[in-house]
Amino acid sequence: MAVRVLVLFLCKVSLFLQLGVIVVAEGRFYGFRKFHVDSSQRAGSEEQWFTQKLDHFNGADSRVWKQRYFINESFYKSGGPVFLMIGGEGPANPGWMQNGTWLTYAEKLGALCLMLEHRFYGKSHPTGDLSTDSLRFLSSRQALADLAHFRTVMGESLGLTHSRWVAFGGSYPGSLAAWFRLKYPHLVHASVATSAPVYATVNFPEYLEVVWRSLASENVECPVLVKKASDTIAELLKDPETFDNVTKDFNLCSKLQIQNPMDSGYFLEMLAGNFMDVVQYNEDNREFEGVVGGNITIKVLCAVMGDTSLGDPYARYAAVARLMMDAFSLKCLDPSFSNYTRDMTNSSWDGPAAGGGRQWVYQTCSEFGFYQSTDSPNQPFTGFPLGYQLKQCAAFYNISAEQVAEAVAQTNEYYGGYDIRSSRIVFPNGSIDPWHALGITQDIVADLPAVFIKGTAHCANMYPARSQDLPQLSLARDHIFILLQQWLKQ
Structure with a gap:
């Protein structure tokens, strides 16, 4: 979650130090309420x-x-x-x-x-x-x-x-x-x-379908342009000759390496996360939580995607990534799935995913699913299908796809759905x-x-x-x- 910061909130008092994007910190599951934690103790708020x-x-x-x-x-x-x-x-x-x-x-x-x-x-x-x-x-x-x-x-x-x-x-x-x-x-x-x-549901492609409709509510062409850009990047990731340019365009911390579908899925989901998080928290009044980047809204993202002076949709997609990086004071993006795996399997309370990422993704694998996959044709992104999400359960916790499905069924049986x-x-x-x-x-x-x-x-x-x-x-x-x-x- 390069691990994006999931800022969990009570409302999500809820899913990762969310610096709403694709960035650095804990877990990279696009989840619930992410809230910034203010460690200062105010009068009447002593722990x-x-x-x-x-x-x-x-x-x-x-x-x-x-x-x-x-x-x-x-x-x-x-x-x-x-x-x-x-x-x-x-x-x-x-x-x-x-x-x-x-x-x-x-x-x-x-x-x-x-x-x-x-x-x-x-x-x-x-x-x-x-x-x-x-x-x-x-x-x-x-x-x-x-x-x-x-x-x-x-x-x-x-x-x-x-x-x-x-x-x-x-x-x-x-x-x-x-x-x-x-x-x-x-x-x-x-x-x-x-x-x-x-x-609870294992596969949740409807999440991205709502993202499409929410972007379209600002400008009907906006999600179409996002889809063109995402499709373009997915094609570029198949050709190692393009990796130097992609590395530069998205200001990656290290040269892009795509060795298997998990690598490409991680990078494509990371970039999609810019839009996913902005849609999820669009214009919410979160300043008191200490959240930054709240001024970036659906209107702002769609304005960038519609700006022909920036170049083709791919170039505008890269401009969105740079905009988000500037908002969260990030020097570069870490596209390494192996680094993400290393962070997510660190079981120390001092580990890089201990703020919520490792714990919440475990709950999705053991209870809820909720995987926002690209399996629906009615959504704007490419390249992170359900199989990509489920393989993380196996890699991080040794929980199989069959076990996830059974756990989700038990959750609905217990609470009633x-x-x-x-x-x-x-x-x-x-x-x-x-x-x-x-x-x-x-x-x-x-x-x-x-x-x-x-x-x-x-x-x-x-x-x-x-x-x-x-x-x-x-x-x-x-x-x-x-x-x-x-x-x-x-």
């Missing part, structure tokens, strides 16, 4: 620690560890609810204890606010390393059990056992918020499951966000409503309001608040 069992499903295993959490009591009024923000595939960002729509709701409703970091991410280290043997304790089921135990013990210690608890999350944590209400209805009264992919039978869960999604393709975008029943927000991206309703927000985004936030008001009276 706290909670004792958890290592394995909630083995009574004979007495091992424990310390899980990080944050608390904000500034809005709490006696008798008010408790809001629990669920952490995801990255470090919990204390900035969310001072910012976000959930705090607006908390102030109006007199809620106490808690945020629990997900096991194996951030500073919450249940094991001594990230070996595949250790990662067997990393799963959504264990995470839900963490939430249940945290809610039980904190309820007792704070005198809030009989208060009404509301779970919040976006992206993967949005799924956890829905599943927490589904599996532990006696502990959580309601959930706001934003941008939540509730259906789209067939959710519960109550008091609201599912906000944005039409620009590719993840809405695996989410709930129409009401299931009256108390399992969907809020589909036209023109917005990943987790947009969770971010602080601003004057330039689309009217439908403001209305969506208001609608969610009205639902919470109603549900807290039930």
Whole structure:
């Protein structure tokens, strides 16, 4: 993930130090909410620690560890609810204890606010390393059990056992918020499951289909030009005589070497990641997270792709890559799949993928799939099919394609996929966000409503309001608040 930085957010409080692109840092799975972690501690955001069992499903295993959490009591009024923000595939960002729509709701409703970091991410280290043997304790089921135990013990210690608890999350944590209400209805009264992919699937080509439509919403020619450029590069990678030029055009850290399909897939996915990430987070109000590059939007990318003065579509594609590199202060791009493999198989907590990349890709191999492949003809990229994604599971964790398929089937069997039978869960999604393709975008029943927000991206309703927000985004936030008001009276 040259390893691109997946910035995980709570909304993705969710998928890699995302410097939104193709770049350097951890894991390179194009995933959920990526959020920048601000390590500074603000007033009211001091980290706290909670004792958890290592394995909630083995009574004979007495091992424990310390899980990080944050608390904000500034809005709490006696008798008010408790809001629990669920952490995801990255470090919990204390900035969310001072910012976000959930705090607006908390102030109006007199809620106490808690945020629990997900096991194996951030500073919450249940094991001594990230070996595949250790990662067997990393799963959504264990995470839900963490939430249940945290809610039980904190309820007792704070005198809030009989208060009404509301779970919040976006992206993967949005799924956890829905599943927490589904599996532990006696502990959580309601959930706001934003941008939540509730259906697990091995192959997820629909992600890139939404990318096509989202680019086309700005300019119908934009995804066509992107496809021409991606196809051109895929052809160039078949001819070693072109490698020097490609190396120069994309400012690679070392001369391009294509020795097998994994090498070409990695490079092509890296370049596609520029567009994938910008679409996913298009115009989201993420400045408080410390995210850079937020000024690069679909409009900006499509303007570059449409600029004939830059040359043919290939040249414009290279210009986009340079634009993203400048935004994230990158000197060069590392196109080496072998380097990526080296980083992703480093099992140390100090390893280059320990910020979330190694852990999250493990979860995709062992639970969810979610592989954004180029297997559909209705998308703009070339060269990273499902087989390329699945081979990484084998290379990094010794998990076969058959095992991935079985794990995904078990996930849907356990949670129900789209067939959710519960109550008091609201599912906000944005039409620009590719993840809405695996989410709930129409009401299931009256108390399992969907809020589909036209023109917005990943987790947009969770971010602080601003004057330039689309009217439908403001209305969506208001609608969610009205639902919470109603549900807290039930």
